[in-house]
Amino acid sequence: MQIRINIKIFIFIIIFYLTRQIEIYGILMLFAFLHELGHLFAGLLLGFKPQSLTINPLGLSINFKVKEEDYNEKIKNGNMLALKKLIIATSGPVANFLLVMLFSIYDIKIFGISQELLVYSNLLIGLFNMIPIYPLDGGRILKNVLHIITGLENTYNYINLISNISVIILTMFSSISILYLKNISILFIIGYLWYLVITENRMYAQKLKIYKIIDNTMNFRNIGK
Numbered sequence: 521m522q523i524r525i526n527i528k529i530f531i532f533i534i535i536f537y538l539t540r541q542i543e544i545y546g547i548l549m550l551f552a553f554l555h556e557l558g559h560l561f562a563g564l565l566l567g568f569k570p571q572s573l574t575i576n577p578l579g580l581s582i583n584f585k586v587k588e589e590d591y592n593e594k595i596k597n598g599n600m601l602a603l604k605k606l607i608i609a610t611s612g613p614v615a616n617f618l619l620v621m622l623f624s625i626y627d628i629k630i631f632g633i634s635q636e637l638l639v640y641s642n643l644l645i646g647l648f649n650m651i652p653i654y655p656l657d658g659g660r661i662l663k664n665v666l667h668i669i670t671g672l673e674n675t676y677n678y679i680n681l682i683s684n685i686s687v688i689i690l691t692m693f694s695s696i697s698i699l700y701l702k703n704i705s706i707l708f709i710i711g712y713l714w715y716l717v718i719t720e721n722r723m724y725a726q727k728l729k730i731y732k733i734i735d736n737t738m739n740f741r742n743i744g745k
Contacts, residue, residue: 525574547641548644552578552579570582651713654720684721
């Protein structure tokens with residue numbers, strides 16, 4: 521399994537260090553790792569093989585290799601593969617919410633971290649990843665649900681629209697939070713979300729071009745008949 525490090529993580533480390541929140545950042549990354557173990561466990565149970573692990577500024581991301589039989593299944597019945605991906609995407613936030621319940625009931629000490637911070641950290645990671653912005657878990661969950669309901673092509677249209685609306689709404693609320701909390705770290709988190717959305721917008725535009733080429737080819741063949 522390949523391990524990759526997004527160099528932007530070093531920028532976040534510097535920012536959180538200068539804002540005297542490096543300890544909180546370290547705690548969040550620790551439970552982000554446990555969050556990713558949830559994805560890994562679910563993927564292994566479903567028979568997927570981990571291909572790469574990427575360490576990002578706001579957590580970790582694991583990619584699974586699609587087996588040949590799963591690829592063939594995707595061609596025959598894409599809903600089954602979408603359902604498996606839905607389970608994997610959901611397992612990460614579920615892992616954090618289970619930890620929230622565990623730390624709420626039992627006063628477990630981990631590296632001297634307070635019970636309140638343990639609960640808050642996992643709740644924050646779980647809720648953050650449920651934001652419907654692709655490729656966050658919330659976006660992946662929504663994408664696979666829409667894939668099952670509406671089909672793949674319509675899914676790309678919906679998920680792109682929802683991701684853009686979500687980041688705009690979050691930016692509005694975050695601007696108010698920055699004014700009241702005086703926490704510049706929020707600005708960089710929103711900036712990173714915009715980076716994800718803009719990157720996905722470019723990929724979405726490329727997919728639209730591919731679909732147009734396919735449609736034009738199919739229309740041309742129909743005219744020929």
